[in-house]
Amino acid sequence: MTRTTPPPPAIRHGGDLLAAVRRYGRSADDWLDLSTGINPDGYPVPPLPADAWQRLPQDDDGLAEAAALAYGAVQALPVAGSQAAIRTLPTLLKRGRVGIAALGYSEYAPAFARAGHTVVPLGEADFAHADGDGDGHGTRGGALANGLIDTLDHLVVVNPNNPTARLIPAATLAQWHARLAARGGTLLLDEAFIDCHPTQSLAASAHLPGLVVLRSLGKFYGLAGVRCGFVLAERTVLDPLQSALGHWTVSGPARVIARHALMNTAWQSATRLRLTQQGERLAMLLRCHGLSAIMQPLFCWVPDAEAPALHDALAHAGVWTRLFDAAGDCPASLRFGLPPDRDDAWQRLDLALGG
Incomplete structure (x- = not known):
């Protein structure tokens, strides 16, 4: 069978927190944003020399x-x-x-x-x-x-x-x-x-x-x-x-x-270990709530036909995830990025999943 080119899909990305603010009416500082696969506790940026800005x-x-x-x-x-x-x-x-x-x-x-x-x-x-x-x-x-x-x-x-x-x-x-x-x-x-x-x-x-x-x-x-x-x-x-x-x-x-x-290189080695541990923690938390999570250190993927309903329920609890439509022989799905390395962030996700 010859595969044909479908219409180009809409370009969507995570990190669109302002869209969540407009849709759900919750202020931007009252969200746990898990919609990207970006390290939430990233590299500590050093002070920059003046000529970095001027030259x-x-x-x-x-x-x-x-x-x-x-x-x-x-x-x-x-x-x-x-x-x-x-x-x-x-x-x-x-x-x-x-x-x-x-x-x-x-x-x-x-x-x-x-x-x-x-x-x-x-x-x-x-x-x-x-x-x-x-x-x-x-x-x-x-x-x-x-x-x-x-x-x-x-x-x-x-x-x-x-x-x-x-x-x-x-x-x-x-x-x-x-x-x-x-x-x-x-x-x-x-x-x-x-x-x-x-x-x-x-x-x-x-x-x-x-x-x-x-x-x-x-x-x-x-x-x-x-x-x-x-x-x-x-x-x-x-x-x-x-x-x-x-x-x-x-x-x-x-x-x-x-x-x-x-x-x-020291920061890289320590971060590699920490992200792997936190990815496993996230996968375990999702599985404890009955979700089939597939883990990478920076995010977990949850293929589930009920993903749109779960995405909406979590949004009402102030947790923003990335929703994907069914595609590529996969059902609808959610991607969960890592919460920040704080107990209150992990507890908030746990409570939202339990709701």
């Missing part, structure tokens, strides 16, 4: 080198968050058929469609791989592993996936990359949530033809407002991308903060 951003300030070192990559291009790359990269890749998860980050499909590509929507079952599905269950593999990948020119994989928490092993992704690259195709790998799984990153291979890896400070570091991310790829990708984006895409203050965060 034009300097491309040779060491940020690219710091990012490459932190991610174990050969080279990196700083960009104004992954968003800048997501909007621009499709215009630089040869037009073709692009596999994109139907339930995933909603910016990719419209960006590729606008650039003239044919978007091939993929269900979660399509991503199953022959060496297990990530939960210890054997599988013969989904459509990608069984030949669909050979009909695609490009494949977008968010790993771990947002919101389904699907984590594809690095070895499987390397195999998919090899199959695409052999035909001149590209694996575009979004690793926005990979920081708690460093051994599963393909950053060290991103200089190879046909592989582009995106990294971000927004989720693990809790610095979404800084709008700083990195593209890891070969120079034949990075140079045209840099030319298309132009000068000064990352602000001076953002560059200072990013260098600080990327070089603080």
Whole structure:
């Protein structure tokens, strides 16, 4: 059966707390906002030198080198968050058929469609791989592993996936990359949530033809407002991308903060452990209330046909979650971000779930 491109889905994001305020009439400071997968106790921003505000951003300030070192990559291009790359990269890749998860980050499909590509929507079952599905269950593999990948020119994989928490092993992704690259195709790998799984990153291979890896400070570091991310790829990708984006895409203050965060390995190690523990705590709490939670350290995904009703009930209790419509062979679902590391925040969520 030939898969056809559906109308581009509406672009929606978490963090839309003001929409909740308008809809439910509760003041902004009276919400527990769990609608994003952003670390709620993020990197402590240091005092910034005055020249970070006063001078034009300097491309040779060491940020690219710091990012490459932190991610174990050969080279990196700083960009104004992954968003800048997501909007621009499709215009630089040869037009073709692009596999994109139907339930995933909603910016990719419209960006590729606008650039003239044919978007091939993929269900979660399509991503199953022959060496297990990530939960210890054997599988013969989904459509990608069984030949669909050979009909695609490009494949977008968010790993771990947002919101389904699907984590594809690095070895499987390397195999998919090899199959695409052999035909001149590209694996575009979004690793926005990979920081708690460093051994599963393909950053060290991103200089190879046909592989582009995106990294971000927004989720693990809790610095979404800084709008700083990195593209890891070969120079034949990075140079045209840099030319298309132009000068000064990352602000001076953002560059200072990013260098600080990327070089603080002690904070990274401690945060990796803390987020894993808190993700497990969140999953346990949700399961205690009868919900089937699938956990990543920064969020839990709850597929449930009753998700819209639960989303509304929690909102009436002042807890804002992210609601997803049924898509990609999955029912409607909720994503719960981590509460702040305070007892009152966890107690509020527990009470809301019990109501």
